[in-house]
Amino acid sequence: MLIWTEKEELRKLVDLLRGKGFRVVAPVLSEGVIRYREVSHGGELPSGVAEKLSRGSYRLIEGKEGSLFSYTHGPDSPKGYLHPPLTELLRVKPDLSQEIPLPVGRFAFLALRACDLKALDILGRVFLGGLFVDTHYAKLREGLFVVGVNCTAPSEVCFCGDMGSGPQISGGADLTVTELGEGLLIRATTPAGERVLSELKGRDPLPEELEEEEFLIRRATEKVMGHLKVENLPRRLLARLEDPRWSRVSERCLACGSCTMVCPTCFCYEVFDEVKPDGSESVRLRQWDVCFREGFSAIHGVPLRSSVASRYRQWLMHKFSYWMEQFGSSGCVGCGRCIVWCPVGIDVRESVREILNDG
Numbered sequence: 001m002l003i004w005t006e007k008e009e010l011r012k013l014v015d016l017l018r019g020k021g022f023r024v025v026a027p028v029l030s031e032g033v034i035r036y037r038e039v040s041h042g043g044e045l046p047s048g049v050a051e052k053l054s055r056g057s058y059r060l061i062e063g064k065e066g067s068l069f070s071y072t073h074g075p076d077s078p079k080g081y082l083h084p085p086l087t088e089l090l091r092v093k094p095d096l097s098q099e100i101p102l103p104v105g106r107f108a109f110l111a112l113r114a115c116d117l118k119a120l121d122i123l124g125r126v127f128l129g130g131l132f133v134d135t136h137y138a139k140l141r142e143g144l145f146v147v148g149v150n151c152t153a154p155s156e157v158c159f160c161g162d163m164g165s166g167p168q169i170s171g172g173a174d175l176t177v178t179e180l181g182e183g184l185l186i187r188a189t190t191p192a193g194e195r196v197l198s199e200l201k202g203r204d205p206l207p208e209e210l211e212e213e214e215f216l217i218r219r220a221t222e223k224v225m226g227h228l229k230v231e232n233l234p235r236r237l238l239a240r241l242e243d244p245r246w247s248r249v250s251e252r253c254l255a256c257g258s259c260t261m262v263c264p265t266c267f268c269y270e271v272f273d274e275v276k277p278d279g280s281e282s283v284r285l286r287q288w289d290v291c292f293r294e295g296f297s298a299i300h301g302v303p304l305r306s307s308v309a310s311r312y313r314q315w316l317m318h319k320f321s322y323w324m325e326q327f328g329s330s331g332c333v334g335c336g337r338c339i340v341w342c343p344v345g346i347d348v349r350e351s352v353r354e355i356l357n358d359g
């Protein structure tokens with residue numbers, strides 16, 4: 001099912017989904033960046049805003065008047081909602097009675113780009129695809145509704161085309177939106193999507209509108225390809241594990257972990273217990289952790305990766321090499337967030353090229 005509709009209809013979609021009981025998470029303008037936040041009405045969606053993204057730099061600029069998606073994404077991704085930075089796993093009383101505090105509410109994610117849809121798929125493999133199913137992640141993902149957006153305005157840090165994840169959506173969404181100069185094309189790709197789409201106003205698209213969509217996606221695809229040679233990448237990197245270039249590519253790294261925080265697929269966490277000062281309860285918490293922290297690799301208090309270079313190598317190798325064997329896909333979707341939010345502007349594409357001497 002496919003319709004052409006007015007841009008205003010997207011705002012109505014927010015209200016429609018809220019009316020169906022979803023907690024709608026959508027892009028909003030906040031603190032000078034585009035953030036993913038739970039919204040209470042469609043009027044909160046940004047309009048006429050674009051971004052200028054580059055190494056270590058994020059700037060909002062004016063976009064075409066009335067445009068809804070002239071930007072890609074800020075630092076947030078769905079990860080923050082399905083695998084929150086801090087999660088209560090368990091509460092234990094002095095009489096040893098236990099309670100597992102499970103989250104409530106179904107999420108609807110609005111305006112996810114193809115790279116973030118791929119990241120959702122990857123996180124699903126991590127938390128649900130192994131021997132243990134993560135109860136909290138599974139609960140938060142239950143009944144999820146996703147509205148994807150075909151990205152027609154990629155930034156200079158995007159390389160989703162190289163990583164095979166974008167810019168065109170190829171799965172993982174219930175509805176897929178393409179913004180045209182005038183209006184939107186909205187496709188339903190699941191039965192849930194069809195039910196929702198049938199409640200929006202629209203008409204059959206004209207042939208020229210379909211041609212415009214094809215042109216916009218083709219133009220975006222050209223921009224997000226050719227940044228990284230991915231053929232045999234995991235094996236080629238493995239062969240360079242002891243290469244002296246690792247010290248050079250990581251010499252500017254501050255080991256701050258910002259890249260892992262914004263990465264939509266980084267999932268590492270630590271678990272610790274906190275006892276209430278009055279002794280009435282003990283709470284087990286899960287908190288995001290960072291492989292750039294010296295203590296992250298400590299065994300019996302001794303860090304295995306004591307140099308920053310060894311930690312940078314671990315992060316990059318996990319993303320682009322080890323992940324393949326572990327989860328059957330790359331750990332990188334080419335969203336470019338780590339490049340933008342690295343305070344010293346380290347570009348992971350450049351690091352890979354340098355290690356592989358790919359020029």
Ligand code: SF4
Binds near residue numbers: 263264331338339
């Ligand atoms: S490694 Fe960087 S470019 Fe790749 S998915 Fe993570 S944040 Fe995005």
Ligand code: SF4
Binds near residue numbers: 256260292
């Ligand atoms: S690569 Fe950049 S963001 Fe990542 S830990 Fe190093 S300095 Fe921080």
